Amino acid sequence: MNLxxxxxKLRDTGELWRRAEQMPPMLKKCALCPRACAVDRxxxxxxxxxxxxxxxxxxxxxxxxxEPPLVGMGGSGTIFLTHCNLRCVFCQNFDISHMGRGEEVTxxxxxxxxxxxxxxxxxxxxxxxxTHYAPQxxxxxxxxxxxxxxxxxxxxxxxxxSLPVIRALEGIVDIYMPDIKFFDKASAEKYMAAPNYPQVxxxxxxxxHRQVGPLELDRxxxxxxxxxxxxxxxxxxxxxxxxILKFIAEKLSPDSYVNxxxxxxxAWRSHEFxxxxxxxxxxxxxxxxxxxxxxxxxxxx
Numbered sequence: 001m002n003l004x005x006x007x008x009k010l011r012d013t014g015e016l017w018r019r020a021e022q023m024p025p026m027l028k029k030c031a032l033c034p035r036a037c038a039v040d041r042x043x044x045x046x047x048x049x050x051x052x053x054x055x056x057x058x059x060x061x062x063x064x065x066x067e068p069p070l071v072g073m074g075g076s077g078t079i080f081l082t083h084c085n086l087r088c089v090f091c092q093n094f095d096i097s098h099m100g101r102g103e104e105v106t107x108x109x110x111x112x113x114x115x116x117x118x119x120x121x122x123x124x125x126x127x128x129x130x131t132h133y134a135p136q137x138x139x140x141x142x143x144x145x146x147x148x149x150x151x152x153x154x155x156x157x158x159x160x161x162s163l164p165v166i167r168a169l170e171g172i173v174d175i176y177m178p179d180i181k182f183f184d185k186a187s188a189e190k191y192m193a194a195p196n197y198p199q200v201x202x203x204x205x206x207x208x209h210r211q212v213g214p215l216e217l218d219r220x221x222x223x224x225x226x227x228x229x230x231x232x233x234x235x236x237x238x239x240x241x242x243x244i245l246k247f248i249a250e251k252l253s254p255d256s257y258v259n260x261x262x263x264x265x266x267a268w269r270s271h272e273f274x275x276x277x278x279x280x281x282x283x284x285x286x287x288x289x290x291x292x293x294x295x296x297x298x299x300x301x
């Protein structure tokens with residue numbers, strides 16, 4: 001397997017900087033996510049995500065709690081970004097995503113963070129909730145690549161992605177990690193204020209898979225390229241789980257790496273919604289895993 005991150009090729013041809021220069025105008029009539037708020041973030045207007053022209057970071061550190069293929073020996077180099085383009089009522093990071101806890105930094109500083117994390121021995125650079133900061137991230141990666149960054153880039157997102165933006169990331173992002181929650185329109189509207197989420201996430205998954213395929217590991221078991229899909233099992237939403245897993249197995253690949261997550265717990269505004277105001281049971285999680293097995297999925301859970 002070629003262990004060179006894909007953006008190194010774009011760096012060598014000059015394409016990486018060309019992409020970095022093309023993306024900032026997207027902030028003037030923002031359509032970085034499917035909400036397409038059309039606000040001018042360069043003059044201080046805020047859309048649904050509440051992000052401005054700058055990039056805000058909550059924290060950056062080697063994360064040992066991610067999936068094993070991302071962690072390796074030194075952790076995943078996570079850069080937690082502030083704000084979010086989804087309005088999940090059950091958000092477990094609501095202080096960052098909804099309340100805006102973080103510090104505004106420059107793309108130069110983000111580039112420096114990536115190099116500092118690399119020096120600490122992390123396995124990758126993991127941008128968490130990156131969608132609304134795509135132009136700034138691409139510029140930061142271009143800066144860092146010129147200064148010696150040689151780690152895979154992880155796009156750790158909620159799956160609510162704009163196809164033009166995902167296409168612009170081709171050859172820059174090595175590992176896409178969408179967290180898919182609902183395929184039911186009513187649930188997506190009720191719990192995430194995004195009724196078009198199911199159709200959007202299907203198209204985004206197909207494009208991510210077209211670009212990088214199923215997750216590939218090196219001889220040490222560390223992820224180098226591909227799609228790693230998370231599915232947060234929600235209480236009382238068995239049909240969503242079945243539909244999501246069926247789509248992955250049939251439309252992507254049975255070789256897809258799927259983390260079927262059991263850690264849902266009521267947070268943020270979950271208490272306002274009876275159906276999701278409880279933890280999932282272990283039986284619900286086991287049933288989700290058994291569904292995956294019956295569909296031919298076997299990696300990641």
